[in-house]
Amino acid sequence: MTEPRLRQRPTKASHFLPHVQGLRAIAVMLVVLYHVWPGRLSGGYIGVDIFFVISGFLITGQLARELDRTGRIALPSFWAKRARRLLPAAITVLVFCALAVLFLLPLSSLVSEAKEILASTFYFENWQLALSSVDYLASHDATTVQHYWSLSLEEQFYIVWPLLLLGATWLGVKFFAARRWLPMVGIVVVVSVVSLAASAFYTATNPAEAYFVTWTRFWEFGAGAILALLPRLRPTGAWWPNLIGYAGLAMILAAAWFFDRDTPFPGYTALLPVIGTAMVITTDRAKHWWDVGSVLGGPPQRFVGDISYSLYLWHWPLIIVAPYIPGWGLSGWNRVALIAICFLLAWLTKKFIEDPVRTWKFFTLRRPRITYLGVIGLMAVSSLFVGAAWVVNNPRYEAEAAELQQIRADLPDCFGALAGPDCENPELAGAIIPSPGFGNADSPGHVECFVQLNESAVKACHFGSESPDAPRIALIGDSHAYQYIETLIALADERGWSLTTYLKGACPWTTAPVSGPSPAFTASCVDWRANLADELSAVAPYDVVFTAALAHTPYTVSAADHDEVLRDGFLEAWKQAAGAAIVTIVDNPDFVEDPNKCLRNAAPDACTELRADVLAQTDPLALAGAMAGATVLDFTDSYCDDTVCFSVVGGANVYRDQDHLTRTFALTLGPAIGDAIAARLP
Structure with missing residues (x-):
């Protein structure tokens, strides 16, 4: 055949x-x-x-x-x-x-x-x-x-x-x-x-x-x-x-x-x-x-x-x-x-x-x-x-990074969130720091402290004072908590605090069910939160816990009782703090697109978003804070007026992408965050 x-x-x-x-x-x-x-x-x-x-x-x-x-x-x-x-x-x-x-x-x-x-x-x-x-x-x-x-x-x-x-x-x-x-x-x-x-x-x-x-x-x-x-x-x-x-x-x-x-x-x-x-x-x-x-x-x-x-x-x-x-x-x-x-x-x-x-x-x-x-x-x-x-642009990259580091070490007067009706700096007129071309690179460091999407092991990082008598502060949450890590580190060094961080991407510190890009991520978030609870029960209670979370996190909660369930999820999680004072923060606006793209070719006034489009109608973390007697920081008036939210505030470039703050702008929130934490210390 x-x-x-x-x-x-x-x-x-x-x-x-x-x-x-x-x-x-x-x-x-x-x-x-x-x-x-x-x-x-x-x-x-x-x-x-x-x-x-x-x-x-x-x-x-x-x-x-x-x-x-x-x-x-x-x-x-x-x-x-x-x-x-x-x-x-x-x-x-x-x-x-x-x-x-x-x-x-x-x-x-x-x-x-x-x-x-x-x-x-x-x-x-x-x-x-x-x-x-x-x-x-x-x-x-x-x-x-x-x-x-x-x-x-x-x-x-x-x-x-x-x-x-x-x-x-x-x-x-x-x-x-x-x-x-x-x-x-x-x-x-x-x-x-x-x-x-x-x-x-x-x-x-x-x-x-x-x-x-x-x-x-x-x-x-x-x-x-x-x-x-x-x-x-x-x-x-x-x-x-x-x-x-x-x-x-x-x-x-x-x-x-x-x-x-x-x-x-x-x-x-x-x-x-x-x-x-x-x-x-x-x-x-x-x-x-x-x-x-x-x-x-x-x-x-x-x-x-x-x-x-x-x-x-x-x-x-x-x-x-x-x-x-x-x-x-x-x-x-x-x-x-x-x-x-x-x-x-x-x-x-x-x-x-x-x-x-x-x-x-x-x-x-x-x-x-x-x-x-x-x-x-x-x-x-x-x-x-x-x-x-690379040869042509890398020196410019390094130069802008060095210049930005100098600015962060000694923030100008009335810069970023420090600006207000009674505090204006004429030298910052027209300034955008970091520049729109470099804004995406202005991210926090210490990535070793950040748990990735499908990982569940708790990573505890320690900063600041090593004295056993130093006030003990914890930073807990998702990437919207991580965006404040440099701010908290600077405060710990300045005020003699001992800081410990617990951070995982897209996984807020709550007991409410969170969905994600895959079943593996969802399982890792559940496991990480369980591991975090074990960690918090095994260490001496902290004096103050600072926590933040993305308000638009995709929770798997029905619309009927959405706000109450999410609020209760935070309240339940906070019980793991064993009596520590809670300081939390209303989430920043979530822009439709990265404003740095707009700022490259247009004035800051043209690179705004409608307040109704970028602010969460209700922030469950803030609701929980109000019920638990926590300190709730709300900087919405720094980001927005009655109609629009800004991409540049007090000469500071607010965003490194569409919803995360630049490291530089987050540092300008430091004095208010530091005072709020200090007020809750025993």
């Missing part, structure tokens, strides 16, 4: 490729529209998953045919072709991003941009993002190269997949001579099933990291690979191709429309767009205008599909850079113009960079190692541009 041969891949002139190009067009437009108009197409991110399935189908078909024809895979040639196809355009955009860091982006972005551009250059950006996603204190402002995570994952697929197929071929030759293709299909299926199971589990337990890591996405490539290895799965006849194809399109569009940021993804929910994509790929019928192949394979669709790689590369950096270009931004028709610019740059990149380098005889007629030397050269170019941006 002869072994069945794999169906040959059609040439570009065939009737099959155009509808795949149309599918690429759908994928890239879903991603672009999702990013340009956030919220309008809430599930547009599934366009990346469409690309993964297409890549799995095309690459596996190519490799399988080579194995079928020659019994081997010319790995050096395969990898060289992939490099010539993908790297030139990718490095071009990375150079643009490095120039944006040098000339356009805020100084505070230097560290994260440099780190991620290098990660993207060497194709491990997905792992860089996975590692930073579990760091609550990491800057979560998107960089210009964040979208390179999917390209990094694809490159990892291109490295691993041929080796996997080669291993399967060896098994087939050695143990399945009559059916040597069976191990290949079997291994692809097993790897895909295991990856899908891992994706579902990891998405449920650690969704932020699961979105980026390699093994949670391999099954999507595997879905396309199975189609390439089993051509009999493709429907035949006059009606089946269209029925399956249009059903697949409906599944893709349904996912793009109904999915959102709260959808657990990837995991099992990714089955909808992945299976939908596979269904469309199998249907290449294009005999009539209503056939799926005809609808997807028209000239406009093929054009967009042809430039889809460059379009994907360019759209995201332009979105990130646009708000920092004076007079541009991302409002109104500017978004439409941005898309037009993306198309123009994508076409130019395709015509003058992608295609020429891919077909340049200098590389194609020489051994693959010549291409690899070119790869090294291109990566070196990207690294040199990043290095240049």
Whole structure:
């Protein structure tokens, strides 16, 4: 019995490729529209998953045919072709991003941009993002190269997949001579099933990291690979191709429309767009205008599909850079113009960079190692541009950090929260300290004292006086308590207090149920609070506990008795303080967007938010404080007037992101916080 041969891949002139190009067009437009108009197409991110399935189908078909024809895979040639196809355009955009860091982006972005551009250059950006996603204190402002995570994952697929197929071929030759293709299909299926199971589990337990890591996405490539290895799965006849194809399109569009940021993804929910994509790929019928192949394979669709790689590369950096270009931004028709610019740059990149380098005889007629030397050269170019941006900007970064440190050591008169109707400093007129370009970097130190999202062990840090007779103060809470750590440390040093901190991201000191980004986080918050209760019962009671919390924390409490339950949750937790006086604070306004972006191009008066939009209607922590007889500090009048809340107060830049205070502004609250604590000491 002869072994069945794999169906040959059609040439570009065939009737099959155009509808795949149309599918690429759908994928890239879903991603672009999702990013340009956030919220309008809430599930547009599934366009990346469409690309993964297409890549799995095309690459596996190519490799399988080579194995079928020659019994081997010319790995050096395969990898060289992939490099010539993908790297030139990718490095071009990375150079643009490095120039944006040098000339356009805020100084505070230097560290994260440099780190991620290098990660993207060497194709491990997905792992860089996975590692930073579990760091609550990491800057979560998107960089210009964040979208390179999917390209990094694809490159990892291109490295691993041929080796996997080669291993399967060896098994087939050695143990399945009559059916040597069976191990290949079997291994692809097993790897895909295991990856899908891992994706579902990891998405449920650690969704932020699961979105980026390699093994949670391999099954999507595997879905396309199975189609390439089993051509009999493709429907035949006059009606089946269209029925399956249009059903697949409906599944893709349904996912793009109904999915959102709260959808657990990837995991099992990714089955909808992945299976939908596979269904469309199998249907290449294009005999009539209503056939799926005809609808997807028209000239406009093929054009967009042809430039889809460059379009994907360019759209995201332009979105990130646009708000920092004076007079541009991302409002109104500017978004439409941005898309037009993306198309123009994508076409130019395709015509003058992608295609020429891919077909340049200098590389194609020489051994693959010549291409690899070119790869090294291109990566070196990207690294040199990043290095240049670092060399130029890092001295400015260090200088501004040093200047800010001097200001914090000796705060100007009537600065920040110290300002008021009876206290104004003319020297601060027009000042913004720290500058909008550096505001995002003005964060507290002592990150070792901060418990990360999925961790539950209590970290107790001690500052100030070591005298056994010194007043004992504790700082307890979430990141909105952590933002006062430098203020409390300065007070402890100044007033001879002994300070101990207990801090965990997104986990306020309450017994009320808190939801979070994953079940793992929710469990860690419950465990941390239990561990904290044990810790507080094991140490001598503190004299005063200062606590704060984000007022908009996502509690899992019904609307009917929301305020009372949350208030009682704080009251119950405070009993663990064993009689210590409680000093707490009404939460600061929570801006819709990071005001530093606005302040870069506009006056402070134009960078305000309506009071009703950014202040919590009721702060449960303040309600608890009033009932428990705690000292409740309320600085709302420092942040806001009767109508709006300010991003700059008394010359001080208030925010380091949309809801956390700059370290500098928090220090200006020190005198009032210190006096409130001192008044409660025995």
